[in-house]
Amino acid sequence: MFEIDIRHAQGDFKLEAAFTAGDGLTALVGPSGSGKTTLANIAAGLIRPEEGRVTFNGETWFDSERTIFLPADRRRIGYVFQEGRLFPHMTVRQNLNYARHFRPTRTNEAADARLIELLGIGHLLERRPAGLSGGEKSRVAIGRALFSAPSLLIMDEPLSALDPARKAEILPHLEYVRDEIGIPILYVSHAMEEVARLANRVVSVAGGRVVAEGEPGAVLGGARPMPDDMEPATFISARISHHLESEGLTVANSRAGRIFLKRSAAEPGDWVRVYISAQDIILGIGEPGNLSALNRLDGRILGLAERGGSVWVTVDCSGEVVLAQVTRHSAARMGLAEGQPVSLLFKSVSIDTQGLFRRQAPDALP
Amino acid sequence: MILSEEDWVALAISLKVAVVASAASLPFGIAVAWLLARKSFPGKSVLNGLVHLPLILPPVVTGYILLILFGRKGAIGSVLDQVFGIVLSFRWTGAALAAAVMGFPLMVRAIRLSIESLDKGLEAAASTLGAGRFNVFRTITLPLIMPGIVTGTILSFAKAMGEFGATITFVSAIPGETKTLAAAIYSYTQVPGGDEGAMRLTLISVVVSLAALLASELLARRVQTRTEGRDV
Numbered sequence: 001m002f003e004i005d006i007r008h009a010q011g012d013f014k015l016e017a018a019f020t021a022g023d024g025l026t027a028l029v030g031p032s033g034s035g036k037t038t039l040a041n042i043a044a045g046l047i048r049p050e051e052g053r054v055t056f057n058g059e060t061w062f063d064s065e066r067t068i069f070l071p072a073d074r075r076r077i078g079y080v081f082q083e084g085r086l087f088p089h090m091t092v093r094q095n096l097n098y099a100r101h102f103r104p105t106r107t108n109e110a111a112d113a114r115l116i117e118l119l120g121i122g123h124l125l126e127r128r129p130a131g132l133s134g135g136e137k138s139r140v141a142i143g144r145a146l147f148s149a150p151s152l153l154i155m156d157e158p159l160s161a162l163d164p165a166r167k168a169e170i171l172p173h174l175e176y177v178r179d180e181i182g183i184p185i186l187y188v189s190h191a192m193e194e195v196a197r198l199a200n201r202v203v204s205v206a207g208g209r210v211v212a213e214g215e216p217g218a219v220l221g222g223a224r225p226m227p228d229d230m231e232p233a234t235f236i237s238a239r240i241s242h243h244l245e246s247e248g249l250t251v252a253n254s255r256a257g258r259i260f261l262k263r264s265a266a267e268p269g270d271w272v273r274v275y276i277s278a279q280d281i282i283l284g285i286g287e288p289g290n291l292s293a294l295n296r297l298d299g300r301i302l303g304l305a306e307r308g309g310s311v312w313v314t315v316d317c318s319g320e321v322v323l324a325q326v327t328r329h330s331a332a333r334m335g336l337a338e339g340q341p342v343s344l345l346f347k348s349v350s351i352d353t354q355g356l357f358r359r360q361a362p363d364a365l366p
Numbered sequence: 367m368i369l370s371e372e373d374w375v376a377l378a379i380s381l382k383v384a385v386v387a388s389a390a391s392l393p394f395g396i397a398v399a400w401l402l403a404r405k406s407f408p409g410k411s412v413l414n415g416l417v418h419l420p421l422i423l424p425p426v427v428t429g430y431i432l433l434i435l436f437g438r439k440g441a442i443g444s445v446l447d448q449v450f451g452i453v454l455s456f457r458w459t460g461a462a463l464a465a466a467v468m469g470f471p472l473m474v475r476a477i478r479l480s481i482e483s484l485d486k487g488l489e490a491a492a493s494t495l496g497a498g499r500f501n502v503f504r505t506i507t508l509p510l511i512m513p514g515i516v517t518g519t520i521l522s523f524a525k526a527m528g529e530f531g532a533t534i535t536f537v538s539a540i541p542g543e544t545k546t547l548a549a550a551i552y553s554y555t556q557v558p559g560g561d562e563g564a565m566r567l568t569l570i571s572v573v574v575s576l577a578a579l580l581a582s583e584l585l586a587r588r589v590q591t592r593t594e595g596r597d598v
Contacts, residue, residue, distance in 0.1 A: 046494070071493065071498075073499075073502075074496075078495075079491065081487065085485075085491035087506060088488075088593060098497075099496075101496075102501065145495075148494075148496055
């Protein structure tokens with residue numbers, strides 16, 4: 001368990017934040033300039049905060065009252081930087097070995113080879129960083145951080161420099177790290193997709209303060225304070241029921257009802273996290289006519305919140321809170337009000353494979 | 367073209383002085399460049415000024431100050447003499463000191479620039495991988511500022527080869543001890559019929575300087591390719 005509670009000032013910017021991060025992946029989200037990276041650097045020991053405490057598994061890394069400060073090299077962390085920060089004067093192999101050198105561990109050559117293979121960097125070992133593509137650099141940077149046998153992995157927007165295709169290529173590797181290596185991960189990001197796919201827990205930061213902390217669905221969904229540059233969306237936990245091979249669809253059951261997905265690689269019985277963008281939802285009152293949208297969830301309006309030109313409507317679908325976004329005009333025309341029964345309609349295709357996420361552990365569900 | 371015995375000796379002294387001056391001042395050059403590039407402390411501008419002083423002062427003045435400080439009766443010289451038995455004045459070691467002092471600002475500047483342009487993030491990355499301060503410096507900082515170190519050392523060497531004013535003021539031009547190439551050329555020009563000797567040594571000077579330049583070019587290019595991390 002990683003615990004942090006600090007106060008720190010950098011010029012005019014004041015950081016006053018406390019949160020915890022347990023097993024699995026904790027995403028630190030927030031708009032740029034919110035203090036995410038500073039928090040990550042404080043966690044790593046690269047910045048010494050003015051006041052507060054940082055502890056990890058009972059070990060004190062920083063305590064201003066007891067004037068304890070453990071520098072980065074003695075914290076046993078792995079840090080994957082946004083820009084990779086591979087050492088330019090060393091080959092990929094030397095970069096990886098560097099991580100080994102200062103923290104000698106029982107070398108398990110089979111495990112090393114497996115990690116190199118999984119990251120797909122075996123053919124790069126003799127190359128130098130300047131000759132690598134962005135995606136290759138990212139994978140080497142992840143490998144290097146893991147080679148140092150860390151007990152906490154910190155990742156600062158490791159994918160932000162990559163185009164969508166490269167991101168899609170790296171994400172499975174991050175899932176592997178999260179699920180197989182089994183160390184807590186602190187993951188700084190402002191990309192909804194990544195957070196949705198990877199996070200077990202979300203800590204939302206704005207203006208140097210923690211504004212929300214908890215399960216991804218609870219923090220990012222609903223009409224809660226959310227970073228401005230994030231798209232409103234909902235996460236629903238669902239269990240794969242069966243595949244409709246001839247139609248290229250997969251059927252999953254959630255608390256809110258049955259959901260049709262595009263044919264998914266997940267097996268029947270698997271738990272998945274479905275990501276539904278609030279903008280993809282059509283809100284209907286009464287019995288909808290013959291529509292092409294496959295998915296229909298019924299519920300009651302919990303609340304309405306105006307956001308710029310649109311209205312965010314939170315709907316309680318048998319205990320699952322779903323967020324829909326409609327224009328102010330539509331909301332007025334339909335006379336939306338709290339407690340009103342509504343239907344939520346969306347296409348199966350609006351949940352693409354990118355939006356279908358493996359879960360590490362199933363939620364409690366009926 | 368045949369060099370006289372004396373000419374050979376002058377060339378040997380010049381080379382010895384230049385090599386010792388640039389090599390011995392290198393650790394100090396790196397340390398001072400590091401302080402100036404990375405640290406803020408009271409008196410930083412004073413240190414910066416002191417380092418650059420030999421660049422601005424007439425070399426004779428620098429030589430005279432060295433004589434006052436490092437002469438046998440000087441504040442530092444007397445201590446060196448009595449405690450360590452080291453005498454610098456009128457010795458070739460004194461010529462090396464004068465050459466080192468004159469080349470120091472050039473060396474520090476080159477190394478300081480390369481430290482300032484180094485991405486500190488790489489050092490931070492190394493520390494997250496378990497490397498302590500000294501190891502970060504040894505394995506990351508030092509190799510990456512190598513181009514600056516090479517340039518600084520070459521500049522210091524070149525300055526030492528050509529140093530004249532401070533050297534002759536501090537240690538005079540004693541044949542076989544402190545009479546460097548530059549001093550030998552000067553004394554040739556001071557005697558009737560010395561033109562031929564002056565020309566000989568001038569040619570030698572040009573050859574040595576060109577060779578040093580060429581060697582540094584090659585070395586710098588090799589170091590550059592390595593630190594930029596291109597595949598070779």
